[in-house]
Amino acid sequence: MTVVVKIGGARAVDPKGALADIASLAEGGERVVVVHGGSTAVDDTLEAMSEEPEYVETPAGVVGRFTDERTMEVFSMVLPGKLNTDLVVGLQNAGADAVGLSGVDGGLLTGPRKGAVRVVEDGRRKIRRGDHSGRIAEVNGELLETLLDGGYTPVVTVPMLAKDGEKWLAVNSDADRAAAAIAGALGADLVLLTDVPGVLADVDDPDSVIERVDSPAAYERLDEAAEGFMTRKVMAATEALEGGARSVVVASANADAPVSAALSGTGTTITPEALT
Numbered sequence: 073m074t075v076v077v078k079i080g081g082a083r084a085v086d087p088k089g090a091l092a093d094i095a096s097l098a099e100g101g102e103r104v105v106v107v108h109g110g111s112t113a114v115d116d117t118l119e120a121m122s123e124e125p126e127y128v129e130t131p132a133g134v135v136g137r138f139t140d141e142r143t144m145e146v147f148s149m150v151l152p153g154k155l156n157t158d159l160v161v162g163l164q165n166a167g168a169d170a171v172g173l174s175g176v177d178g179g180l181l182t183g184p185r186k187g188a189v190r191v192v193e194d195g196r197r198k199i200r201r202g203d204h205s206g207r208i209a210e211v212n213g214e215l216l217e218t219l220l221d222g223g224y225t226p227v228v229t230v231p232m233l234a235k236d237g238e239k240w241l242a243v244n245s246d247a248d249r250a251a252a253a254i255a256g257a258l259g260a261d262l263v264l265l266t267d268v269p270g271v272l273a274d275v276d277d278p279d280s281v282i283e284r285v286d287s288p289a290a291y292e293r294l295d296e297a298a299e300g301f302m303t304r305k306v307m308a309a310t311e312a313l314e315g316g317a318r319s320v321v322v323a324s325a326n327a328d329a330p331v332s333a334a335l336s337g338t339g340t341t342i343t344p345e346a347l348t
Contacts, residue, residue, distance in 0.1 A: 074103040074220065074260035076317075077331050078251035079159070081110040082267045085325045087159065090265055093329045094225065095166035103220040104331075105254060106163070106170075106227045109247030110155045111137065117146050128191040128200065134303055137205075138189070139244040144204040144231070147244055151229045159227050170225045173215075175208075175232035176242050180216070181250060183209035185234035185243055206234035206243040208250060211257035228254065248308035256315020263334045264305050265325035270340035271306065273297050282340050291346040309342050319343050 077094060079087050087108075094104050115125040126138045139147065152174035163170035175181030188201040219226045230250055231242040248264060255262035270281035271294055285294045298306040302322075309320040323339025324330060333339075 074105070074258050075263060075331065075335065076105045076107060076251055076255040076258065076260045077263045078107045078109075078248060078265060080264075080266040080325060081108065081112050081155075081247070083112050085265070085267050087162065087325065089328065090325050090330050091159065091162040091168075092166045093331045095163055095168035096329075097331060098168045098225050104168075104225050105216055105220070105258070105260070106159065106225060107247060107251035107254060108151075108155060108159060108227070108229050110151045110229070113150050113155055114143070114146055117150050118143065121146075128189065128193075131190055131192055131197055134307070135300075136246070136304075137244070138191075138200060139204045140202055141204060144242070144244060148231060148242060152231070156227060156229050163225055163227065168225045169223055170227050171219055172227045173229075175228065175230050175245065175250065176240075178212055178215045179233055180212045180228065181208050181210075181230070181232035181245065181253065182212075183207045183232065183234060183245075185236050185241060187236075204241075204243045206232055206245055208232055208245055208253045211253050213254075213257040216254070216258065246304060246308070248304050249311060252308040252312035252317070252320075253315065255312045255317040255320070259316050259318060261318045261335065262309070262312045262320045263331055264308065264320065264322045265330055265334070266301075266305065266322065267325065268302075269324045269327075269338075270322050271297055271302055275299055283337070285340065285342040286345045288346065288348065291342070294340070294342070294346075310347065313342065313344050313347055317344075 273280040321334040323334035
């Protein structure tokens with residue numbers, strides 16, 4: 073079995089427990105790919121440079137980052153640099169042979185550049201140009217399979233490679249959706265670790281976790297319940313299952329042995345039957 077684990081970058085997420093659990097799973101023979109983001113660290117770095125992070129809302133109501141050229145430079149410095157290195161070191165200390173990769177390495181994550189995005193500002197729809205982000209269309213699964221077969225634990229982050237005319241360009245992409253693309257390509261179980269115990273039916277009640285989504289009716293309930301950042305996770309879960317993932321679990325990164333717990337049913341488990 074292959075498991076793709078996405079470790080969230082929220083300030084409330086402590087990755088130590090997840091890294092120890094991943095190392096234990098790898099030692100037991102499981103094939104694990106780690107994917108991480110780092111929006112909080114990017115925002116902190118921008119603010120330290122006296123620059124403001126910019127977020128925009130799409131016509132569908134999804135809030136995301138607008139990545140201009142300067143922000144892309146910070147992404148390239150923070151994610152495949154410090155954050156990826158820290159996670160690789162953490163896994164090495166926990167006993168796993170880890171290899172750090174960004175989406176540009178070996179053409180791991182590729183697709184078209186967006187260049188312009190549709191946004192809503194002051195109630196009006198507009199087109200913002202100059203965005204340095206892309207949509208992942210292909211995953212070099214062979215590269216990941218080679219590393220996994222060799223006993224390594226790949227640790228993957230953005231940027232991805234996007235075609236800009238005749239040239240390749242490093243651009244931003246959502247880490248949840250990157251994890252979804254990888255899970256689909258590998259036919260893996262996807263675990264999305266975050267700072268809440270799962271998708272909540274009532275965002276003000278942490279005990280209202282929607283535990284299992286295995287029918288269209290249950291999926292409709294899930295989709296209606298998702299708010300804020302959870303909207304992107306449900307979107308990623310849907311893309312993963314449509315792409316060939318075996319299952320998706322949204323669960324807390326701060327639980328004991330969080331990956332093992334998620335695979336055992338803790339959190340919100342979504343199965344392919346939810347989309348039929």
